[in-house]
Amino acid sequence: MVDxxxxxxxxxxxxxxxxxxCEGKTADQCRQxxxxxxxxxxxxxxxxxxxxxxxxxxxxxxxxxxxxxxYDAQAQLVAWPAIPPEPTxxxxxxxxxxTSDIPIAREAALTARYLGRQVTEIVDVxxxxxxxxxxxxxxxxxxxxxxxxxxxxxxxxxxxAGLVSCPVVGVPTSVGYGVAFDGLTATLSMLNSxxxxxxxxxxxxxxxxxxxxxxxxxxxxxxxxxHHEGDRQTREVFHA
Numbered sequence: 001m002v003d004x005x006x007x008x009x010x011x012x013x014x015x016x017x018x019x020x021x022c023e024g025k026t027a028d029q030c031r032q033x034x035x036x037x038x039x040x041x042x043x044x045x046x047x048x049x050x051x052x053x054x055x056x057x058x059x060x061x062x063x064x065x066x067x068x069x070x071y072d073a074q075a076q077l078v079a080w081p082a083i084p085p086e087p088t089x090x091x092x093x094x095x096x097x098x099t100s101d102i103p104i105a106r107e108a109a110l111t112a113r114y115l116g117r118q119v120t121e122i123v124d125v126x127x128x129x130x131x132x133x134x135x136x137x138x139x140x141x142x143x144x145x146x147x148x149x150x151x152x153x154x155x156x157x158x159x160x161a162g163l164v165s166c167p168v169v170g171v172p173t174s175v176g177y178g179v180a181f182d183g184l185t186a187t188l189s190m191l192n193s194x195x196x197x198x199x200x201x202x203x204x205x206x207x208x209x210x211x212x213x214x215x216x217x218x219x220x221x222x223x224x225x226x227h228h229e230g231d232r233q234t235r236e237v238f239h240a
Contacts, residue, residue: 004033008040011047016115016214019207022076023053027061030054034065037080048085048114051078052107052207075106075206079114087118090144090217092210094119095133095160097126097150100175104206105149108171111210112147117217127155133163140164144217147209151175154186161195167216170200171209 011017020037022030030051037049049069051062059071062078070082092112096105102123113119120139125132133140133156140146141164149171150156157170170193172186179185183203190200201208 003029004036006033006036006040008046015218016211017047017049019050019052019111019211021053021207022051022055022058022062022078025058027058030058031061031065034062034080038065049078049080050111050114050207052076052111054078072106072110074103075110076103077107077110077207079110084113085116087113088116089214089219090117091142092117092119092145092147092213092217093122093140093143094147094210094213095122095125095136095140095149095156097124097148097152097156098175099124101149101151101173104171104173104204105147107206108147108149108210108213111207112214112217115211115214117214125156126150126152127159130159133159137163145169145213147171147213149173149206149209150190151183151186152180154189157190157198157200158193158195161193161198166197168195168198169209169212169216170198171206172200172203174204 007018020033054076059078063069066080068082069078069080071078094105094109096102109119109121122136143166145167146160147169148157148160151173154172157168161168170190172183172190174183187203
């Protein structure tokens with residue numbers, strides 16, 4: 001008996017295929033789902049299959065069926081086919097506050113990359129050393145959307161949003177001591193950002209952030225953002 005009913009029509013309906021959330025699933029269920037995807041992909045182009053929150057045990061089960069799939073152990077992400085599509089649209093910049101936030105940042109970056117966007121990653125630039133993020137202002141301003149991944153107090157999202165004209169997607173992580181409350185403090189901080197243009201996904205939801213960023217930076221949206229950036233540069237020259 002197969003324990004899953006995959007939404008194979010999601011790509012034609014929404015533009016992006018379904019992803020498989022592996023946490024809570026048994027290794028055998030992950031194996032069954034991989035087999036269903038492989039068999040259907042033999043007759044039609046389904047796009048890239050992403051298996052998220054896949055620990056090494058579940059990833060091994062998936063790769064029994066899809067041996068040529070890519071696995072990033074840090075991001076806990078399995079992707080099949082292993083080669084990302086040729087990028088289109090705008091640049092997605094993924095920023096993380098600390099080294100401990102890298103696994104979630106990698107999940108976001110890989111998701112956006114496998115959904116067809118060019119991605120640049122900036123790591124370990126938290127607000128405890130503000131000069132670190134300020135040193136990347138030019139890269140930040142070249143992005144069509146920025147994903148900011150931060151635990152602790154989550155202040156980096158507000159700082160970045162105050163430096164750029166593009167949308168910012170905040171990803172609170174469960175990194176932090178005591179009253180960080182496994183990411184709740186960072187979530188509330190990002191939701192209370194005084195810098196406009198910040199949206200917030202759930203705690204440790206790198207996939208959700210990467211998906212949203214890929215949609216924002218899709219070709220049509222990217223052209224609109226580029227137009228607005230050109231207007232901003234024109235105003236800066238005029239006022240100078």
